[in-house]
Amino acid sequence: MNTKNILSYGVFFAILIILPFFLNSDWVSVMTTFLIYSVVSLSQDIVLGRAGMFDMGHAIFFGLGAYSTAILNMVYGWPILATVPIAIILPIIASILLAAPIIHLRGDYLLVTTIGFNIVFTQALKNNVFGITGGPNGIFGVEPLKILGFTFSSQLSIYYLAFFILLLTLVVIHNLETSKPGRALHYLNLDSLASECIGINTRFYRLYAFGLSAALAGLAGVVFTLQFSAVSPDAFNFIQSVLFFTIVLVGGPSSIPGVLLGTFFMFVVPEMFRQFAEARYLVFGVAMILIMIWRPKGIWPVKFGRIPNYLTKE
């Protein structure tokens, strides 16, 4: 992190902190969802951008976190704070169990299998599996979070909670970037065979990427449940996974500002044009194609340190 980076992140955080005081309640709600989706997209980016695995089922882990909190609270009466560890651990276990048999698959095959997982997941939720998921309508009336007597019930408190989770995610990702696992992921993304030859256990680190991203997505799921006090299967269907997948690629894989910008572009901008109803998605499709044609590496592509140009050229 150089001074310029610290300064720009500082400005970005300052804007996010004062932003809710200038917005009406609808927009605070949109921005809260933006923060949550940013966390999910950043976690998707760990698998897709950094580890280079085409995961199009990320909404599963987001949904598992959200549903864990909702079910433990509504069915078993746990306080929300106690459900948080479960909502993180359960997605990790699920991601490792799901990814382990398919981790060796080549790009498109992995993509298709994760789509399959996601559709099975949503169908299971809709069919009210074990009688606790609430069927197609989901679960309503989840309690607010209480920490040391403070209740996170107002819109503003949820906004700052989501902001805190985003900060936490950025710290985790910053640590990942500057640590052994992060470098390992980078190498195996560039060339999995070569990285294996220099002693990187590619299988382990691929599962590591899945586990870490599932944990972050699960945590985001908790806040998502708290924001709406409800969960429903359609919030975690495969179309949502496509959204997170697209956010990362449109923004710029393994680029933090890129992913944040991508989330803004793919989620907040459509909300701005709500009065155009469904026509906006048509324009959106055009924009997605044009962005990919003009900036195939995303709006804000990542730059890697001081690597000379002749080395990064293909």
Added chain:
Amino acid sequence: MEIFFQQLVNGLTIGSIYALVALGYTMVYGVLKLINFAHGDLVALSAYIGLVIIMQLMGALSPTVLIIITFIATMIITAIGGVILERAAYRPLRKAPRLSAVVSALGASLIIENGIMLIWGPMPKIFPASVIPNANYSLHGVYISLMQVLVLIISLILMVALYLFVNRTKLGTAMRACAIDQDAARLMGINVDKVIVTTFVIGSALGAVGGLFIGMYYRGIYFNMGWIYGLNAFVAAIIGGIGNIPGAMLGGMLLGIFNAFIAGYVSSSWSLALTYVLLIVIMIFRPTGILGERVAEKV
């Protein structure tokens, strides 16, 4: 036993439709190594185009002529759509990272889906009942409708024609060459762009037939049906071995029969989930599909 044969007939009918749509996926994947996410929406579009043609011409022409004209016109219009899609969304990204083309495909899919919705509205449209006479034949207690016979026969003819085209003609040979190695094919004097355009023309035209069958067989069509039919057909293509043309036909048939038996014997609410469980099982144990050959590349 009658239920068994009845579900088999139903399964083969749905399976033929899946197979027709799956061919579009598998041919494009074979040549471009790209999942054409917009193909399903192109299929949905073709159903709407077919409906417009039928509504315009119904009554003016005899049923047989009407059906032939509808099929041919829809195939041509959808094929043009496929060519435009390739030109606008895929060709500029031929040299870009592979995932960029995936995003572009998703964008194209959004455009077509919401385009359909803007033109024809979000409510489902219903095909008129009288396009295909509602005749039923009974064979030892198993009912088969004229529509099902038509679906089976037309699909069979198209698939045999495609098989002959790919294996017996010069352009078909060029297509197979491009699927194996585009650069080498170019060195042999094959016009790769022309082959890719041909692939999209054939894939889209076959998808158009699939879309018309969906409209005429299920009658109800809706603007976002492309996703679900497209994904099912894509699963069919994978079951058979993606990139493999006979594989897509076999995969479509198998998936159709599988779906019909699940709906008949287990429960229809789990049918979609079990389709994807089947997909996952195949991806774990035989990712190359039933007819896919092992390639040197590590899968």
